[in-house]
Amino acid sequence: xxxxxxxxxxxxxxxxxxxxxxxxxxxxxxxxxxxxxxxxxxxxxxxxxxxxxxxxxxxxxxxxxxxxxxxxxxxxxxxxxxxxxxxxxxxxxxxxxxxxxxxxxxxxxxxxxxxxxxxxxxxxxxxxxxxxxxxxxxxxxxxxxxxxxxxxxxxxxxxxxxxxxxxxxxxxxxxxxxxxxxxxxxxxxxxxxxxxxxxxxxxxxxxxxxxxxxxxxxxxxxxxxxxxxxxxxxxxxxxxxxxxxxxxxxxxxxxxxxxxxxxxxxxxxxxxxxxxxxxxxxxxxxxxxxxxxxxxxxxxxxxxxxxxxxxxxxxxxxxxxxxxxxxxxxxxxxxxxxxxxxxxxxxxxxxxxxxxxxxxxxxxxxxxxxxxxxxxxxxxxxxxxxxxxxxxxxxx
Amino acid sequence: xxxxxxxxxxxxxxxxxxxxxxxxxxxxxxxxxxxxxxxxxxxxxxxxxxxxxxxxxxxxxxxxxxxxxxxxxxxxxxxxxxxxxxxxxxxxxxxxxxxxxxxxxxxxxxxxxxxxxxxxxxxxxxxxxxxxxxxxxxxxxxxxxxxxxxxxxxxxxxxxxxxxxxxxxxxxxxxxxxxxxxxxxxxxxxxxxxxxxxxxxxxxxxxxxxxxxxxxxxxxxxxxxxxxxxxxxxxxxxxxxxxxxxxxxxxxxxxxxxxxxxxxxxxxxxxxxxxxxxxxxxxxxxxxxxxxxxxxxxxxxxxxxxxxxxxxxxxxxxxxxxxxxxxxxxxxxxxxxxxxxxxxxxxxxxxxxxxxxxxxxxxxxxxxxxxxxxxxxxxxxxxxxxxxxxxxxxxx
Numbered sequence: 001x002x003x004x005x006x007x008x009x010x011x012x013x014x015x016x017x018x019x020x021x022x023x024x025x026x027x028x029x030x031x032x033x034x035x036x037x038x039x040x041x042x043x044x045x046x047x048x049x050x051x052x053x054x055x056x057x058x059x060x061x062x063x064x065x066x067x068x069x070x071x072x073x074x075x076x077x078x079x080x081x082x083x084x085x086x087x088x089x090x091x092x093x094x095x096x097x098x099x100x101x102x103x104x105x106x107x108x109x110x111x112x113x114x115x116x117x118x119x120x121x122x123x124x125x126x127x128x129x130x131x132x133x134x135x136x137x138x139x140x141x142x143x144x145x146x147x148x149x150x151x152x153x154x155x156x157x158x159x160x161x162x163x164x165x166x167x168x169x170x171x172x173x174x175x176x177x178x179x180x181x182x183x184x185x186x187x188x189x190x191x192x193x194x195x196x197x198x199x200x201x202x203x204x205x206x207x208x209x210x211x212x213x214x215x216x217x218x219x220x221x222x223x224x225x226x227x228x229x230x231x232x233x234x235x236x237x238x239x240x241x242x243x244x245x246x247x248x249x250x251x252x253x254x255x256x257x258x259x260x261x262x263x264x265x266x267x268x269x270x271x272x273x274x275x276x277x278x279x280x281x282x283x284x285x286x287x288x289x290x291x292x293x294x295x296x297x298x299x300x301x302x303x304x305x306x307x308x309x310x311x312x313x314x315x316x317x318x319x320x321x322x323x324x325x326x327x328x329x330x331x332x333x334x335x336x337x338x339x340x341x342x343x344x345x346x347x348x349x350x351x352x353x354x355x356x357x358x359x360x361x362x363x364x365x366x367x368x369x370x371x372x373x374x375x376x377x378x379x380x381x382x383x384x385x386x387x388x389x390x391x392x393x394x395x396x
Numbered sequence: 397x398x399x400x401x402x403x404x405x406x407x408x409x410x411x412x413x414x415x416x417x418x419x420x421x422x423x424x425x426x427x428x429x430x431x432x433x434x435x436x437x438x439x440x441x442x443x444x445x446x447x448x449x450x451x452x453x454x455x456x457x458x459x460x461x462x463x464x465x466x467x468x469x470x471x472x473x474x475x476x477x478x479x480x481x482x483x484x485x486x487x488x489x490x491x492x493x494x495x496x497x498x499x500x501x502x503x504x505x506x507x508x509x510x511x512x513x514x515x516x517x518x519x520x521x522x523x524x525x526x527x528x529x530x531x532x533x534x535x536x537x538x539x540x541x542x543x544x545x546x547x548x549x550x551x552x553x554x555x556x557x558x559x560x561x562x563x564x565x566x567x568x569x570x571x572x573x574x575x576x577x578x579x580x581x582x583x584x585x586x587x588x589x590x591x592x593x594x595x596x597x598x599x600x601x602x603x604x605x606x607x608x609x610x611x612x613x614x615x616x617x618x619x620x621x622x623x624x625x626x627x628x629x630x631x632x633x634x635x636x637x638x639x640x641x642x643x644x645x646x647x648x649x650x651x652x653x654x655x656x657x658x659x660x661x662x663x664x665x666x667x668x669x670x671x672x673x674x675x676x677x678x679x680x681x682x683x684x685x686x687x688x689x690x691x692x693x694x695x696x697x698x699x700x701x702x703x704x705x706x707x708x709x710x711x712x713x714x715x716x717x718x719x720x721x722x723x724x725x726x727x728x729x730x731x732x733x734x735x736x737x738x739x740x741x742x743x744x745x746x747x748x749x750x751x752x753x754x755x756x757x758x759x760x761x762x763x764x765x766x767x768x769x770x771x772x773x774x775x776x777x778x779x780x781x782x783x784x785x786x787x788x789x790x791x792x
Contacts, residue, residue: 004419007429014432027401028424030402030421031405032598032599033728034728036410066464067467067625071463105620202650203646204651225501226502226622228494229467247733254654264398
């Protein structure tokens, strides 16, 4: 097209990207300065500090990787795994499979544990895999599986890994900012996230943190890290303290303006308050969806609050419903991925998207469309249930 | 800092990032939509088309990689090189050295040719290296060396590589949009660039194009590409035609709004006109700098028009001059890198920064500061020379 691209105004309630806060968009449009500018170096320091708060850690190696969450994932694996290292990869959805594929490309020997899609990773199964593979160097799993809506118990899994003296590599793409995550007290060693989920920021950056123990493993490597761009020893020299920084690549300046603003907003709201907001809106949406007769595919105790995966009712053309939501209501929800393709809808309530008005807009639009499909749904009942939750919710 | 970051308004005349066009910043602040949204898919197609125009190629594999130019560089190498492949890397500055380091991390056997920093890569030296290494599979070099300001003859170098049946991997980070680049008619096989130089866009994306011949090499690989994120076979499925797209990562939506706007501006101006603009402003700056008594480190016939590397006059504290330019004039110029550290200034005139008013602002500020350092400089003479060039320039 030979004209400027003017996007429609959507409500993003899919698995990400979620709605970006207007303050973040404004920040991104500020004039670009140089990446060696003293003012920019100050911004980098502030971003690192804010990320430490968000991850709840004091790990000095905490910074945003200049690429999407997938680069954060690969950064953890290429730095911590060497050829022939044994790594246990727990898979309970699409992203566990990606961890496995990447670990294999590092030349690691992967012990692959499979849990049911839509369920948490089983600590018992992990323990028996580790007991059968005493040479394992690391365990990798997804904290919040965006493809299924399941939350795993990262603290318990990390405890099991520690018993077997393994590093813990954790995907926190969808959990950071949306539900409790205590990187340091839980003993997680390498954690990566994304900016386009619960941080209310645009996609393109991957917050990353590594424990001193993980850094030691990197320092003692026999083989060089196979990726020059992702070599954390080089990247941290760039993100290091002001006086000792050395050039590695050109940081995505304006994207970092946005991330800083998003992290500032999270700090202003407070981590606990942000987690409570995600939970409140989830419970409200849940009450409404259940009133519409929709069923969650994840057991209540293992459910994400930021991503609601519900089964598509029999006989309903799921793609058609999503297309109508987008066309008639400018509302985006997600389809199923992998083995869940065609079977579920994934309704996100992440970051700036996690708002009561979005809960109501979604319930209202969905119920009208389902009614057209011949399903007996009551929009009044659904919104009443949701309103009731919003009115009576008390945070933990 | 617990307040929003409000950057100062700089004039960016370093080696990049360069000034970002206000239209591009505005575009980046538009509301985020989903990366699977049909409207976004349309934008992706348009970006691919505009990039083909900018690269002057019809290669179907043409797209922006979701990471800085360094990721584009590594993407070319990890896809095209396999362990034990022989690759000739021509180095005449910092970035040739980076090509070498990355190729080594791919397990390739690197034949390393070194040319003088500040000079073009020598086709003769390449020919003799290839003649001595008949098993070489690829040749890699930098078209426009940002670290020295030297332009190499990519067409001739590619011709030599072709004689020896080698693929040509070319760094066009600083050349794309700033000086003639004809990817297809010159026979270049894998070319990557950056958005923060002559495209007037923010840093963070890496335009990439690969010839059908290069794709064939990727398809016939024995070993899998060591990087999952950079595997072009996976990435092109994501950037492929609308109906067959498959999820790979979440594209940096708003950064791509910006890139589209930047490419649209380039299309509106016209490639030839953009090249002529860069040349005109370079010649004007050159006349002024020479009137100030400064000397270019690159012979005139091998000089970049978008990056002017001049020797720091003896006895001048180069860092102090740059600091004053930044502090008193909000004007950023670049220092030397690698062996040129402390010895040169790199003055960029790239993209939106390549403007007559910037030429004048730089000459004026620099001459005043140099006068303070006791160098006899005449700002009037310098600006007169520059104005004369601007008035009389006729494009080729």
